Structure formats: structure tokens, C-alpha cells
Amino acid sequence: MPEPGWLPLQRADALLATLREAGYRVVGPQVADGIIRYGPLGEAAALPWGVRVEADAGRWRLRRTGEGRAFAWANGPQALKPLLFAPEETLWRTDADGRPAPQAPEAPPPTAVIGVRACDLAALALLDAHFLRPGREDPWYAARRSGLLLVAVHCTHPAATCFCASTGDGPEAREGHDLALWELEEGWLVEAAGAAGERLLAALPLEAPPAGAAERARTEVAAAAAAQTRRLPEGPLQARLFERLDHPRWAQVGERCLACGSCTAVCPTCFCHAAEERPGLDGSSARVRRWSSCFTEGHSYIHGIVLRPDARSRYRQWLTHKLGAWHAQYGRSGCVGCGRCIAWCPAAIDLVEEMEAIVGDA
Amino acid sequence: MATPEPVPGIDLPVPARVAGRVQESPTIVTLRLELEDPARQAAFRFAPGQFNMLHLPGVGEVPISISSDPDHDTFLGHTVRMVGRVTRALARLPVGARLGVRGPFGRGWPLEAARGGDVVVLAGGLGCAPVVGAVRYVLHRRRDYGRLVVMQGVKHAEDLIWRAQYEAWAREPDVQVLLAADVAGGDWPWNVGPVTELLEGARFDRGRCTVLMCGPEPMMIAAARRLEALGVPAAAIHLSMERNMQCALGRCGHCQIGPWFVCRDGPVFRYDRIRPLLGVRGF
Amino acid sequence: MDRREPGAGFSDGAARLRVAVHKFGSCDGCQLAFLNAGPALLALAEAVELVHFLEAGLDDPDARVDVAFVEGSIGTSEEAERIRAVRERARVLVAIGACATTGGVQALRNLADAGGWVARTYPEPDRVHVLPESAPVRAHVAVDLELAGCPVTTRAVTETVASLLRGALPAPRHEKLCLECKRAGLACVMVSRGEPCLGPVTAAGCGALCPGLGRGCYGCFGPSELPEAGALAARLRALGLDAAAVRRRLLAIHAGVPAFQQAALRQVGEEDGDGR
Numbered sequence: 001m002p003e004p005g006w007l008p009l010q011r012a013d014a015l016l017a018t019l020r021e022a023g024y025r026v027v028g029p030q031v032a033d034g035i036i037r038y039g040p041l042g043e044a045a046a047l048p049w050g051v052r053v054e055a056d057a058g059r060w061r062l063r064r065t066g067e068g069r070a071f072a073w074a075n076g077p078q079a080l081k082p083l084l085f086a087p088e089e090t091l092w093r094t095d096a097d098g099r100p101a102p103q104a105p106e107a108p109p110p111t112a113v114i115g116v117r118a119c120d121l122a123a124l125a126l127l128d129a130h131f132l133r134p135g136r137e138d139p140w141y142a143a144r145r146s147g148l149l150l151v152a153v154h155c156t157h158p159a160a161t162c163f164c165a166s167t168g169d170g171p172e173a174r175e176g177h178d179l180a181l182w183e184l185e186e187g188w189l190v191e192a193a194g195a196a197g198e199r200l201l202a203a204l205p206l207e208a209p210p211a212g213a214a215e216r217a218r219t220e221v222a223a224a225a226a227a228q229t230r231r232l233p234e235g236p237l238q239a240r241l242f243e244r245l246d247h248p249r250w251a252q253v254g255e256r257c258l259a260c261g262s263c264t265a266v267c268p269t270c271f272c273h274a275a276e277e278r279p280g281l282d283g284s285s286a287r288v289r290r291w292s293s294c295f296t297e298g299h300s301y302i303h304g305i306v307l308r309p310d311a312r313s314r315y316r317q318w319l320t321h322k323l324g325a326w327h328a329q330y331g332r333s334g335c336v337g338c339g340r341c342i343a344w345c346p347a348a349i350d351l352v353e354e355m356e357a358i359v360g361d362a
Numbered sequence: 363m364a365t366p367e368p369v370p371g372i373d374l375p376v377p378a379r380v381a382g383r384v385q386e387s388p389t390i391v392t393l394r395l396e397l398e399d400p401a402r403q404a405a406f407r408f409a410p411g412q413f414n415m416l417h418l419p420g421v422g423e424v425p426i427s428i429s430s431d432p433d434h435d436t437f438l439g440h441t442v443r444m445v446g447r448v449t450r451a452l453a454r455l456p457v458g459a460r461l462g463v464r465g466p467f468g469r470g471w472p473l474e475a476a477r478g479g480d481v482v483v484l485a486g487g488l489g490c491a492p493v494v495g496a497v498r499y500v501l502h503r504r505r506d507y508g509r510l511v512v513m514q515g516v517k518h519a520e521d522l523i524w525r526a527q528y529e530a531w532a533r534e535p536d537v538q539v540l541l542a543a544d545v546a547g548g549d550w551p552w553n554v555g556p557v558t559e560l561l562e563g564a565r566f567d568r569g570r571c572t573v574l575m576c577g578p579e580p581m582m583i584a585a586a587r588r589l590e591a592l593g594v595p596a597a598a599i600h601l602s603m604e605r606n607m608q609c610a611l612g613r614c615g616h617c618q619i620g621p622w623f624v625c626r627d628g629p630v631f632r633y634d635r636i637r638p639l640l641g642v643r644g645f
Numbered sequence: 646m647d648r649r650e651p652g653a654g655f656s657d658g659a660a661r662l663r664v665a666v667h668k669f670g671s672c673d674g675c676q677l678a679f680l681n682a683g684p685a686l687l688a689l690a691e692a693v694e695l696v697h698f699l700e701a702g703l704d705d706p707d708a709r710v711d712v713a714f715v716e717g718s719i720g721t722s723e724e725a726e727r728i729r730a731v732r733e734r735a736r737v738l739v740a741i742g743a744c745a746t747t748g749g750v751q752a753l754r755n756l757a758d759a760g761g762w763v764a765r766t767y768p769e770p771d772r773v774h775v776l777p778e779s780a781p782v783r784a785h786v787a788v789d790l791e792l793a794g795c796p797v798t799t800r801a802v803t804e805t806v807a808s809l810l811r812g813a814l815p816a817p818r819h820e821k822l823c824l825e826c827k828r829a830g831l832a833c834v835m836v837s838r839g840e841p842c843l844g845p846v847t848a849a850g851c852g853a854l855c856p857g858l859g860r861g862c863y864g865c866f867g868p869s870e871l872p873e874a875g876a877l878a879a880r881l882r883a884l885g886l887d888a889a890a891v892r893r894r895l896l897a898i899h900a901g902v903p904a905f906q907q908a909a910l911r912q913v914g915e916e917d918g919d920g921r
Contacts, residue, residue, distance in 0.1 A: 033859065035832040058880070060836050078830065087828035092374045094419035098460040100375045102368050136611055139368045146365045242620070245642060258823075258873045258880075260845035265827030272615035275608045276816060279420035279807035281688035287423070289614070291828050296820055297870040299616055300644075301606050303445040311873060313644035321618065328621035346823070346835040346845055347880050420811040451813040 002198055004182075004191040005206025006213065009068060012044035012188070015114070015151070018203050024112035024149055027083065029076070034062060036076030038083065041114060048073055055159035055339070058348025071115060071183045074159035077266045077344050079120040080113065084144045085127060085271065088290040091140070096283030103286075105140040110147035116177060117155050118170030119162075119338035123268030124150075125176055129330045130271050149196060152177035156220045158228055161339030163352055166231035169336040171224040182217035186210070189217050230342075230352045232323075232335065233360045240359040241324040245316065249357045254312025256347050261293030263341035263351075264318065269326075269334045274298055294318050323355065372611070375417040375462025376402060380455050381437055386523045389444045390488070391453040392429065394437040397463060408432050410495035411470030411574075411602060411630045415610050416440060417462035418455075422448040425607045425625070427492040428466060434502055438463070441491040467610040468629050471496045472600060476572035480508040482564065484585055486515045486557050486577025492602045492629070493576045494524070501534060508571075511538045511564045515557025515581070519547035538565060558585045561592065568593040574630075576602040583641045586633050596634035603628050603636070619645050662809060663710040665697035667731050669717025669724050670751055670779060674796040675742035676700045676716055682799045692806055712737045712809055714802070718744040718751060718901075720779040732786040737814070739805060740782040743795035747867045748901025751779040755901055756910075779901065790814050793848045795865035795898055801850060818850060819870035822862055825849035831856045841881050841894060846872035846904070867899050874908035888912035 007015060016026050028041035031048045041047070047070035054061045055074065065072070090103045131141035155164075155171035164170030173180050178197035182189035189209055192201035264270040274292035279285045292299065295314045300307035308314045326334035335351075342350050368374050382394035395416075397403040408428050417423040424446075430439030444450045455461065473481075473496060481500050485493045500507050512531060516522050522541065532539035540560040542553035553560060558581065573589060575582045582601050590596055605617035605624040612626035620639045622628060639645045666676055680700060682689055695701060696708040713735035719725055732738055743749045754762070755778045763770045782788050792801045801818075808815040822844035826833065834840035834856050842861030844853075848869040855862050868874075874895060881891050895909040 033832045034837050037830065037832075058836060059839075077827075077832065082830060087830070092368075094417075094462070098419040098462075099377055100417070100419075100462050102370070102374050105365070105368065107365065131613065133612065136372075137366045138611075138613055139366045139373060143365050242638070245644075256876050256879070258821075258845035258876050259871050260821050260823035262823045262827060262833065262845075265824060271613070273609075273613070274616070275423065275614065277420060277422045277808075279804060279811060279815075281685065281692050281803055281807050281810075283420075283810075285420040285807075287417070289609075291824065292614075292616075292820075293824060294615070296824070298820070299606065302604055303449075307605075308644050309871075311871065311876075316644060320620070325618070325621040329623075344833055344836050346833060346842070347876060348883070418811075418813075420808065421813040422816065447813055447816060451811070454812065 002192060002201055004189050004209060004214065005201060005204060006187055006209040007190055007204065007206055008187040009070075011205065012047075012070070014205050015188075015190075016041065016044055018200060019112040019149070019151075022200060022203065024110045026112050026114060028114035031062065035060070036062070036073060038079055038113065038115075044070070047071075047115070052157055053159045055161045055343040057161070057342050057350045058345055060343040068185060069183055071153045071181070072157045074155070074157060074162055075117055075119070075338055075340065077340060079268060080116060080124050081127065081268050083111070083113065084124075084141055084148070085131065085273075085291075086140070086144075088288060089140055091275070091287045091289055093287070094285045105143035107143045108147065110149065112149040112151060114151040114153075116150050116152045116173070117338075118152070118173040119164045119336040120268055121150065121152060121173055121176035122167075122169035122336040123338070126269045126330055126332075126334060126336070127271065150177040150179075152180040154180060154182050154217070154221045156183060156224050158224050159339060159343065160229065161342040162228055162337065163230040163232060163339055164337035165225040165228045167333065167335055167337035172221050182214070182221070184213060184217055184220075189213055230339065232337070232352055233355055236327050237333070237355070237359050238324040238327045241320045244358055245320070247358050249354065250316045251312050253315055253349060253354050254310060256349055257311040257315050258347050259295045259311040259314050260346060261295035262344050262346060263349075264293040264295060265291060266340040266344045267322070268336065268338060268340070269322075272299065294321065319351070319354070371402065371464060373464075375415070375423075375464050378438070378461055378463045380457050380459045380461070383455070383457060386441065389453070390441060390523055391444075392439060392441045393452070393455065394430075394439055395461070395463060396437050403436070406438065406466075408466035409470035410473060410499045411492055412466040412468050413610075413629065414438065414440065414463050414465030415467065415607075416452060417464065418448060418451055419460075419462065421451045423462075423608070424448045424452070425467070425610060426452075427495070429491050429495045431495070431498050431502055439495075441494065443488055443491070464610065468625055469627065471574050471630055472572060473499055477506045478508070478570075480511070480566040480571040482511045482513075482566050482571050482573045484513045484557065484561075484573065484575045484577075486581035487517065488521060488523075490514060490576060493574055496574050497531065501531070501537075504534075509536045509538065509566050510534075511540070511566050513540045513542070513557055513560040513564060515542045515544070515560070515577070517544045519543040519545065519550040540564060556584070557581060558588050561585065561588050569595075571598060573599040574602075575600065579641055586637075596637065597632055599633035600630050601633055601636065601640075602630050661691075662693045662712055662806065663708070664693040664695050664712045664714065664806075665706070665708060665710040665731075665735065666695070666700070666714045667697070667706065667716065668699065669715065669728065669745065669782075670720040671717030671742065671744040671749065673700060673716070675745075675794070678741070678797050678799045678802045682803060685799060685803050689803060689806060692810055707734065709734045711735070712739060712806075714739050714741050715745050715782050716741050718748045718779045719782060719785050720751060720776055722774040722776060725776065725785055728782060728785050737789045737809060738782070738786065739790045739792060740788045741792045741794075741797040741802065743793065743865060743867055743898055744779075745782045746791045746793055747899045748779040748781050749795075750898055750900075752899070752901030753896060754779060756896070756906070781901065790817070793818075793850055793866040798850060818848065820849045821845060821869040822847045822849045822851070822853060822856075822866070825851075826853040826856045829853050829857065834859060834861050835880075835884070839884050841884060841886055841890075843877070843894060846874050846877050864894075864898055868902045868904055872902070872904045874904045875911065878908045878912060
């Protein structure tokens with residue numbers, strides 16, 4: 001593997017230029033409407049410079065510090081999921097005679113995403129396992145996934161809601177990316193993983209890193225891990241969860257839960273979607289799928305019966321799947337410790353706290 | 363990474379026509395479908411117990427079990443019970459109407475593994491379509507199987523569809539047909555009571571049989587427990603499960619029961635595997 | 646013919662639907678969903694034969710129709726009688742908008758001494774035949790489909806017509822606004838700004854209009870499925886709203902919804918205790 005190179009912050013735009021020259025459109029995080037959102041990135045100046053995130057259960061705020069860092073924040077509500085698993089898309093159309101016409105998956109231009117965190121890379125591997133199951137690849141997901149290049153940033157400023165260290169998914173980005181940045185006050189230490197990353201690394205106008213940069217960068221990321229106070233109970237929780245389906249805590253959290261599905265929408269691994277028919281007045285029709293949730297009535301509906309009629313059973317379904325059944329389906333827990341479900345729960349329910357109460361004593 | 367295209371018949375429906383329809387009861391219709399592409403129709407392979415997704419343009423798409431014979435019929439049989447918006451519209455389709463088909467999906471009945479032994483079919487309520495294909499399959503390949511026992515329970519005597527069919531089956535050699543109604547009417551020569559009571563009178567080799575069950579979960583749980591008490595191994599009991607299925611490809615997530623996607627790992631499950639979550643409220 | 650089998654007579658898609666649009670206790674805004682359909686209005690006019698629609702100048706309230714769209718709540722004895730006649734003459738009855746589906750803003754009087762108001766306001770109160778409650782259409786006659794909204798959207802109306810042309814009711818939509826808001830990539834205003842929002846108990850369908858403008862949802866589309874109004878009220882209090890403010894939020898547009906009413910009335914006596 002080539003040695004990491006150094007990109008001083010004043011030349012940050014060289015990263016975008018190199019990606020563009022390699023044929024990628026560039027997507028990156030930006031401050032918009034008081035949150036951090038991923039979108040087309042025109043220049044490095046548009047990155048979220050000088051902001052930090054203060055988050056707690058049910059609360060997420062940006063705080064301006066003015067410091068000279070572009071990535072001193074923990075994640076916003078979304079990162080890669082909407083770029084790959086579209087919130088809403090048409091699968092096929094039928095004409096007025098009822099003949100199905102395929103809606104070819106929209107193949108976006110090759111896209112480079114800057115700023116991807118370790119938790120989101122871990123989540124991406126899980127989404128891949130679900131949507132790219134060998135022999136049954138989801139063509140719509142695959143069309144977006146095929147041209148994706150990922151520029152990770154090792155996380156140095158986790159929010160209070162983060163617990164990736166306890167799930168083993170962060171804060172250091174370990175796999176799934178093409179380039180990775182270690183951010184320091186004066187610049188980015190850039191390293192490559194894999195062939196595409198190495199070609200880009202060679203094309204970047206890099207300098208030799210200042211003395212001790214690598215050590216300082218590693219120290220910051222290690223401190224980010226140590227700073228995390230939330231921890232999921234240890235070990236695979238599958239058996240413990242399914243042994244405790246009648247735990248009284250499910251009913252208690254069901255009292256507070258709004259069953260709004262916000263947690264599943266911001267979860268980077270939740271994949272549930274619903275199909276709906278959109279008939280047109282001209283006789284044509286479109287078959288559309290869109291993000292849905294195990295917190296909806298429709299999720300457990302079978303002609304006239306709703307198997308999960310209350311918030312208790314829906315919350316339990318979510319967590320027994322996410323932290324339990326996921327092991328059997330995909331070989332690991334479906335939780336990557338990003339803490340989004342905690343921060344973006346309008347009812348301020350804390351998954352870690354609930355898990356401690358339900359399975360933490362074993 | 364190569365980008366796969368949506369596969370017609372799997373990701374996208376292929377056009378089909380209603381070639382025939384049989385009104386089985388006021389609320390149950392059997393549709394005989396033919397794929398418009400004759401080559402595709404000829405190449406369509408499935409196992410009893412598998413299902414297709416039937417897409418009615420502008421209305422919706424629903425999973426319906428395939429009730430025809432995979433080798434003997436030249437059409438796809440689908441018995442549709444009018445229980446919701448889409449099935450009501452499907453059941454009204456006239457001959458010649460066009461609809462879309464994706465499939466076949468899921469794991470069907472283990473009828474290959476069942477060869478050489480007795481086959482016991484137990485169906486409750488009106489959800490008996492998935493087992494009808496299995497019964498016909500065994501009857502068409504009579505020498506490959508031992509005794510065939512068909513037990514069907516209904517709530518009200520008048521709910522029984524295919525009455526003539528059951529009577530015809532009962533006349534076949536080595537076939538036992540047992541029927542039960544919770545509430546009997548005037549013309550009901552068979553049992554009155556739950557379908558599980560029929561097990562006592564069923565004659566089959568308990569150590570060498572395959573049980574196929576379909577119907578309400580409480581009925582299947584009671585029957586499976588009774589069968590185990592009678593000495594039938596749990597691994598020989600198979601249940602067809604029903605959950606909300608929207609994609610049939612293990613993608614949309616609706617049909618999960620614990621770790622299983624019913625559309626892909628089922629709809630037919632072995633009792634000993636699914637037992638821990640069977641009947642657990644909320645799953 | 647069973648009126649709950651809307652497609653039985655026109656499933657071939659060839660026939661035009663005979664449609665009436667009726668108005669009850671309401672502001673007329675929902676009927677405008679038809680007139681404001683834009684280009685879809687032409688397709689709509691081709692697909693259906695409008696036989697009664699006062700806003701469009703068609704006056705034949707007694708005509709038998711395939712589909713009756715009903716706007717407005719039932720709040721007077723005359724309306725209670727008239728809605729029965731509408732029901733009898735329609736194969737499919739679709740209630741449109743907040744008033745027709747929950748009783749609307751005017752259901753605020755369900756929680757007050759409306760009879761006393763009438764007595765105090767009018768010189769001849771006996772001539773006012775107002776019912777004790779402003780009620781949704783479903784409280785008086787069978788309803789085949791409800792389209793929520795204040796007002797209902799043109800899209801919901803056209804999709805309903807398109808679906809009925811194929812012989813089926815459209816799938817009911819009771820999903821919560823939060824999912825629509827998240828699909829649109831919007832920032833949750835409760836979490837990112839501390840803004841009170843009724844999104845978690847409100848049906849989707851508006852396209853998350855208010856959160857898209859940085860404001861909390863006011864609940865125009867009425868209750869979603871499983872509206873956990875009590876849990877939401879507790880959270881709004883935790884965000885700093887007093888009991889009266891929580892009550893006003895929950896009752897402003899849909900005072901007739903039992904789940905909202907219960908959660909709102911539970912706020913009485915806490916802290917300010919001023920009732921309404």
C-alpha cells in the first residue's frame with residue numbers, strides 16, 4: 001500500500017478536482033436547514049467547516065466553533081442510504097392496455113462521496129448484503145452502487161449519542177472505502193485502500209506529511225473512541241432478546257414510543273419498503289416502492305388483521321430484528337452504533353438505555 | 363461491478379391473460395392464467411406450495427398460491443379468495459383480461475422427499491388453496507406415494523368449496539378424506555367439531571409420513587402438537603405460513619417472522635424449525 | 646348490488662363514472678381540489694361525467710351516481726337527512742377533507758356548550774337546528790373511502806377516480822407524516838429546533854409541507870393510524886409547551902378525533918388548569 005500523503009487544508013479543493021478529473025460527480029456533507037446533509041458538492045468551502053454537533057436523545061443541534069476543520073462533527077440524519085436505496089422510486093409502469101413496461105433503473109453518473117464515516121461504511125456493507133444477495137441482486141440498488149467511490153473520514157468528534165466503539169464499527173474507517181482522510185488542524189492525511197483509491201492518491205498533489213502527523217491523527221481517533229459513553233450490552237443479543245419477549249420494559253417503552261418510524265428512516269441499515277400502485281387517469285399506472293417501516297400498521301397487515309397493533313409490539317419487532325434476527329440473516333447485528341435513532345427520536349427514546357434494561361443484566 | 367437488469371418474471375411482471383375462470387363459491391374464484399409469451403408459459407416451472415405475485419395494473423399486486431399441476435396443466439391455476447381490495451378486483455376479472463405475473467416464488471411442499479411414504483394433508487378454514495395443488499400432485503403420481511389422507515375443516519358447513527372434488531378424491535384407492543365443520547348444516551354427513559379431532563380417525567404410518575398443513579395458526583399449532591403426541595416426528599410436519607408479502611424477493615421486509623423471510627425461506631416451513639415463534643403474538 | 650363492490654358495474658374501464666360533488670358543513674376548499682386540478686382537470690373531465698357540482702355550476706343533487714364525493718361535516722338535522730339521501734343515490738361514497746372525515750374545525754363546539762351559544766347569539770334560537778356535535782360523514786352513513794386533508798389534495802382525488810375507473814377503491818393511506826418527511830430528506834423540526842410538531846400522530850399526504858418550511862405540523866391531514874397523542878403530548882410538554890398550548894395544538898383542526906380529545910383533555914388541571 002502506498003504511503004499516506006498530506007493535503008494542506010488550503011488545497012482541499014484539489015481533492016474535488018482530482019475526483020472530477022477521474023470522472024466522478026462529487027457529493028459531500030454541507031450545512032443546510034440547521035442540519036448536515038449530503039448533496040452535490042461544488043467546492044471544499046461548502047463543507048461544514050467549523051461546526052460541531054451536540055446531540056442527545058431527541059435532540060440534535062449544530063454549534064459553530066469557527067475552528068478550521070471540515071469534519072469536526074458527528075453525522076446528520078442521513079448519509080449513504082438515500083443515495084443507494086432511494087426514498088421513493090418507480091419499479092415499472094403499465095400502459096393503458098395493462099402491458100408492463102420496465103422502468104430501467106436510473107444509472108447515476110459515477111459518484112464520489114466525501115466524508116463517509118466508519119459507521120456508514122459498516123452500514124453500507126449490511127445494505128449490500130441485503131440488496132445485492134447473490135442471484136437476486138436488486139437492480140435499482142445495484143445501478144447506484146456500481147459507480148460509487150467512497151472517501152472516508154476517520155471520526156474525531158463523535159456526538160454523545162454515538163456508540164460505534166461498542167459495536168466495533170468505528171470511529172476508525174477500516175474497510176469499504178477507497179480513500180480515507182485523517183483530519184488535523186492544518187491538513188488531511190490521505191490514504192488509499194484498493195486500486196481505485198491508489199490511482200486517485202497518485203493523482204493528488206500531495207506533500208510529505210509533517211513530522212508526527214500520523215501519530216497525532218491516530219491519537220485523536222483513539223480519543224474519539226474513548227470519549228464515547230454509550231455502550232450496547234456486550235455479545236450477540238439474539239438469544240437473550242428472544243428469551244425476553246415478555247419483558248415488562250417493552251410495554252414501558254411502548255407507552256413513550258410514537259410509532260412514527262423516524263428511527264427506522266434514519267437508521268443506515270433499515271431496508272424495509274412498501275410498494276404502492278399509482279393509477280393514472282389515462283389508464284396507465286406506476287408501481288412505486290418507498291421507504292416504509294416496521295412501525296407502520298401496513299408492515300404486519302394480512303387481510304384485516306394487524307399482527308402488531310401497538311407501539312410495544314412494533315418497537316419489539318424493530319429491536320429483535322435489528323439486534324437479534326439480523327445475526328441469523330446477515331451474520332452480525334444490524335446496529336452500527338451511529339446513534340441516529342437516539343438523536344432523531346422525537347420521543348427521546350434511547351436504544352442503548354432500552355437494551356441495557358432488557359438484556360443488560362445477563 | 364456489473365449492473366444487473368430487472369429480470370422479467372422476477373423483478374418485473376410479465377403479461378398474462380385470464381384463459382378461464384371457475385366460480386368456486388360466491389367469494390372464491392379459480393383463475394386459469396396463460397402467460398402471453400407461449401415460450402415463457404412452456405418454460406414456467408414450479409413446485410406445489412409455491413406462489414406467484416399477480417399484478418392487476420392500477421390496482422395492486424398480491425401473492426397467490428399456484429394450485430395447478432406443474433406437469434399436467436398448460437395453464438397457471440390460482441384460486442383467489444376475495445378478502446381485500448386487490449383480491450376482490452382479481453376475482454372479478456373476466457376471461458381475456460390482462461394482468462401481470464411474477465414468480466414462482468418461495469419454497470413449496472417437500473413432495474420429492476415425501477416419495478415412498480404416506481402423505482397427510484390437513485387444511486383449516488378457507489385458506490386451503492395451497493394444499494389443493496399438493497393433493498392433485500400426489501394423485502397424478504399415485505404409485506410414488508403411500509396412503510393419502512386429506513383432512514379439511516371449515517367453520518360453517520356451507521363454507522366447504524370443492525365438495526364434489528373431495529367426494530371424488532375419497533373414491534380413489536388408498537385415499538382417505540375426512541371433513542369437519544365447527545357448525546354443521548342440514549346436509550353434512552361428516553364430523554362436527556374442530557379439524558384436529560379428525561386426526562384420531564386418520565389411518566397413516568406415523569413413522570413414515572409427511573404432513574402438509576395450511577390454515578389459521580392456532581389450528582396448525584394444535585394439530586402439530588396432536589400429531590407429535592401421536593408419534594409423528596416434528597421434522598415431518600410442514601406448515602404453509604401467511605404474512606404480508608409485497609416484493610416476494612426477500613427485500614421489502616414485511617413478511618419476516620424472526621429471522622425468516624416468509625416469501626423466500628417459506629411459505630412452507632418445517633414445524634421443528636419455526637416452532638419457537640409460532641403463535642407468539644407480534645411475530 | 647352491493648354498494649361496497651364499486652367495480653362491479655364498471656370494471657372494464659370503458660364507461661365514464663357518473664360523479665357528484667356534495668357540500669356540507671365546510672369552507673368549499675376541498676371541492677376546489679377538482680377545479681384546481683390544472684392539466685389533470687381535462688383528463689378528469691374525460692374520465693368522469695360530472696352531474697352535480699355546485700361550484701362548477703352543475704345543480705342536480707338528486708341524480709343517481711357511481712361516486713359521490715362529500716365535503717363537509719354533518720352538523721345540522723337538515724344535513725343529517727341530506728347525507729342519507731346522498732348515500733342512497735351513490736354506489737360509492739368518498740368523504741373528502743378534514744370536515745368530512747373528522748368533523749373539522751367546527752367540532753371544537755363538541756367540547757363546548759354549543760346550545761348555550763345558540764341561545765345567546767340568535768334572537769330566535771328555535772330556528773337553528775344544530776346537532777350537539779359536528780360529526781364526520783361516517784358517523785351518519787356508511788363511507789367507502791376517506792381522503793384526508795385540509796384541504797384534500799388534487800392528487801388524492803385523481804388517484805381515487807383513476808382507481809375507481811379500474812373497479813377498485815384505492816389503498817387507504819394512514820401512514821404517519823414522519824415517514825413522508827424523512828423520505829423528503831427534511832430535518833425533523835422537533836429534534837433540530839425544538840419546534841412542536843404533530844407529524845408523529847398525523848396522516849401523511851401533504852408532502853410534509855410545514856416541516857419543509859421549518860415549521861411544525863399542525864395536523865391538517867388528521868389522525869394517522871395508531872395516533873399516540875398521549876405520548877406526543879407528554880413530549881411536547883417536555884419541550885416546554887404548557888398544558889394550554891398542547892391542548893390548542895391537538896384540538897385546533899381535529900377536535901372531533903377521540904384520540905386527540907382524550908390527550909388534550911388529560912392536560913386539563915395540570916399547571917395552568919384553565920381548561921380551554
